[in-house]
Amino acid sequence: MEEGYCLRAGVCTGIGPENCAVQRGRSSLTAEVSETVGTGLAAYYEYVAADLHKWVDPLSNDQFWRKPYPYGNTVGHLVLHVTGNLNYYIGARVAKTGYVRDRDREFTEKQPPHKDEALQAFDRTIAMVVATIQKQRAEDWGKAYTADREPEAEDRFQIFVRCAGHAYHHVGQIVYLSRELART
8 A cells, every 4th residue: 555645634644535534534523513513503593592582571562562763673573584584594495394485574564463473483483493403414514505685605504604693683682672672
């Protein structure tokens, strides 16, 4: 057997990918990383949901749908928006749920659901996201991803991370609005 230098492993090893120490360990390492990524992402989505509930649960239905200022969104519309975002980008595009999004309606719903119904829909959506994360195999994270209004996410891993960031961005807005509503 010829000897060579494996650049990835930084050691002298046999020639060919089957003899490369990095290649041999890659599948088990990839599986471990996949499990770690999945566990971490699922935990983060559950954290986002818990934080949202911490601020929204004490609100009355009236507060949930009231604007504390003449401009901007209500807490309720932000919850509908996060729910719609996750249902579309992860539900429809990755989990293949068949969800059809009406993004504009998330902000303009004239006959909005009761706060409890909106939160139940949000909780079901978080459960779907977590279940979808848990179903991802190591090779799934890098699968190509495309969706309207999301050209930056090129694979599944990126869309899960981007959606988590988007959700928490709006939870930050919800925290602010909830504090303002508590003062009024």
